[in-house]
Amino acid sequence: xxxxxxxxxxxxDTTAVDAVSMTAQTGTITAIVGTSGSGKTTLLRMINRxxxxxxxxxxxxxxxxxxxxxxxxxxxxxxAIQGHGLFPHHSVARNIGAVPQLLGWSPDKxxxxxxxxxxxxxxxxxxxxxxxxxxxxxxxxxxxxVARALASRPDLLLMDEPFGALDxxxxxxxxxxxxxxxxxxxxTIMLVTHDMEEAIRLADRIAVMDAGKLVQHGPPADxxxxxxxxxxxxxxxxxxxxxxxxxxxxxxxxxxxxxxDGPPLPADATLRxxxxxxxxxxxxxxxxxxxSPAHVTLDAIRARVGGHG
Amino acid sequence: xxxxxxxxxxxxxxxxxxxxxxxxxxxLLAPLAPPDGPVIYERASLLSLSLSHLGLVALSSLAxxxxxxxxxxxxxxxxxxxxxxxxxxxxxxxxxxxPVAVLxxxxxxxxxxxxxxxxxxxxxxxxxxxxxxxxxxxxxxxATLDAARGMGFSRWRQLRRVEIPLALPVILAGVRLSVVIAxxxxxxxxxxxxxxxxxxxxAGLLTSNTAYVVQGGLxxxxxxxxxxxxxxxxxxxxxxR
Numbered sequence: 001x002x003x004x005x006x007x008x009x010x011x012x013d014t015t016a017v018d019a020v021s022m023t024a025q026t027g028t029i030t031a032i033v034g035t036s037g038s039g040k041t042t043l044l045r046m047i048n049r050x051x052x053x054x055x056x057x058x059x060x061x062x063x064x065x066x067x068x069x070x071x072x073x074x075x076x077x078x079x080a081i082q083g084h085g086l087f088p089h090h091s092v093a094r095n096i097g098a099v100p101q102l103l104g105w106s107p108d109k110x111x112x113x114x115x116x117x118x119x120x121x122x123x124x125x126x127x128x129x130x131x132x133x134x135x136x137x138x139x140x141x142x143x144x145x146v147a148r149a150l151a152s153r154p155d156l157l158l159m160d161e162p163f164g165a166l167d168x169x170x171x172x173x174x175x176x177x178x179x180x181x182x183x184x185x186x187x188t189i190m191l192v193t194h195d196m197e198e199a200i201r202l203a204d205r206i207a208v209m210d211a212g213k214l215v216q217h218g219p220p221a222d223x224x225x226x227x228x229x230x231x232x233x234x235x236x237x238x239x240x241x242x243x244x245x246x247x248x249x250x251x252x253x254x255x256x257x258x259x260x261d262g263p264p265l266p267a268d269a270t271l272r273x274x275x276x277x278x279x280x281x282x283x284x285x286x287x288x289x290x291x292s293p294a295h296v297t298l299d300a301i302r303a304r305v306g307g308h309g
Numbered sequence: 310x311x312x313x314x315x316x317x318x319x320x321x322x323x324x325x326x327x328x329x330x331x332x333x334x335x336x337l338l339a340p341l342a343p344p345d346g347p348v349i350y351e352r353a354s355l356l357s358l359s360l361s362h363l364g365l366v367a368l369s370s371l372a373x374x375x376x377x378x379x380x381x382x383x384x385x386x387x388x389x390x391x392x393x394x395x396x397x398x399x400x401x402x403x404x405x406x407x408p409v410a411v412l413x414x415x416x417x418x419x420x421x422x423x424x425x426x427x428x429x430x431x432x433x434x435x436x437x438x439x440x441x442x443x444x445x446x447x448x449x450x451x452a453t454l455d456a457a458r459g460m461g462f463s464r465w466r467q468l469r470r471v472e473i474p475l476a477l478p479v480i481l482a483g484v485r486l487s488v489v490i491a492x493x494x495x496x497x498x499x500x501x502x503x504x505x506x507x508x509x510x511x512a513g514l515l516t517s518n519t520a521y522v523v524q525g526g527l528x529x530x531x532x533x534x535x536x537x538x539x540x541x542x543x544x545x546x547x548x549x550r
Contacts, residue, residue: 050458050459072461073461074459074460074461075460075461076461079460081455081456081459082452084456085450085452085454085455085456085457086453086456087453087456087471088475089474089475098460099461102460102462145456148460149460
């Protein structure tokens with residue numbers, strides 16, 4: 001569990017982060033969302049003490065971060081950033097093994113861990129282990145960057161706009177990968193992004209920052225349905241609200257028994273996919289892939305998200 | 310590639326001949342010597358002059374590299390940033406002060422011999438290494454440094470494992486420049502009785518014997534070209550990654 005307790009950062013007269021408190025449960029993803037200059041990156045960097053807080057405390061599983069030397073603290077916390085920051089003069093394996101090496105793991109253990117992570121990120125170890133970052137595509141570099149951050153099985157993974165430099169298609173894939181891997185490993189992740197879409201897609205909890213203050217912290221559905229301030233509403237985007245809410249709900253939640261015509265939806269589709277398919281093909285009910293015949297109707301979708309305002 | 314290897318081998322053979330068997334060059338240099346004058350310098354063996362010349366250059370370049378790189382590392386740390394202009398001024402001064410003037414000033418203090426030459430070469434060699442090391446250490450990719458610190462590298466480890474290796478190509482280019490300058494400049498050391506290849510050139514100038522001048526100049530020039538080439542090869546090898 002990560003507890004952020006009244007943490008503040010002042011630079012001269014300006015307050016970059018103003019008395020922010022929040023708690024992140026173990027095994028969850030928290031997305032910190034805000035515009036440039038909202039203090040979201042400063043907040044993240046205070047967790048691993050790349051920035052020293054002016055006031056307040058961060059506790060990781062009950063231990064205050066101020067009780068540990070900064071460079072030792074950081075070895076226990078994964079760190080992945082925009083533009084990956086890989087070491088250009090080290091091979092993929094050495095990049096991923098950097099923190100385990102700092103922690104004094106044996107070479108055999110490091111090698112096994114590197115191969116395990118490459119497998120996890122769908123990169124064949126034999127093919128990629130000895131390559132250098134400059135030989136990789138942007139998406140591969142980014143995956144190696146995240147793999148490196150996860151290498152020592154850290155208590156916490158901090159990510160600062162990790163997908164910011166990727167094109168939209170690769171980014172969507174990277175987000176799916178992260179979600180899958182996070183579920184498989186049970187990692188606790190704090191992720192900074194300016195992209196509400198990304199936050200909704202990935203996070204269990206969203207924290208919205210505005211001018212150094214935490215203005216709202218809650219599950220994505222709450223942030224979308226009941227934004228606490230006009231700023232949060234603006235971040236969500238009024239016109240996109242229903243679609244964003246739909247994207248959070250799996251079709252299985254409102255699927256009814258019985259068959260329907262036409263090509264079926266996959267079982268892991270969201271209501272947003274269902275609505276899109278209804279509109280595009282002009283159908284009012286769609287079959288859903290599953291053990292027994294099931295379908296989802298346009299009326300059910302409308303009933304599920306409608307009734308606001 | 311093949312042509313370069315052949316040329317390189319040819320130059321090495323020429324240099325070895327001039328240093329080990331200078332008498333073989335007699336037919337080549339005879340037309341340049343005064344009538345009935347000596348063609349080949351014989352007051353000292355060219356081998357021992359070459360070794361002493363190279364020794365002076367190696368010693369002064371090593372010292373200059375150690376001092377300049379250390380200085381560049383210190384002033385690129387947060388605590389040393391305030392000393393950056395001072396370090397620049399000092400190394401610039403070393404380059405501005407002509408080596409001949411340094412020799413002249415150092416002789417009264419250190420006496421004749423190798424000492425003043427070492428000091429002059431050392432001071433003259435600082436600037437290229439310092440400026441290149443500064444350029445290399447300040448132009449590192451910020452994301453890589455941020456990642457290294459965020460992963461828990463201590464400052465010392467980050468310097469040793471990340472900053473120095475990444476800046477190495479640029480630092481080595483500065484060392485190479487400095488070594489080549491020192492090879493040429495060392496010849497004037499012979500004006501204050503340091504044993505260098507300049508002795509041959511100066512003897513030629515004093516006796517109007519062009520053969521001596523060409524002999525000495527050719528050996529120094531060949532050393533400079535070949536050492537420059539060797540250092541370029543070394544840089545390539547060290548920085549392939």
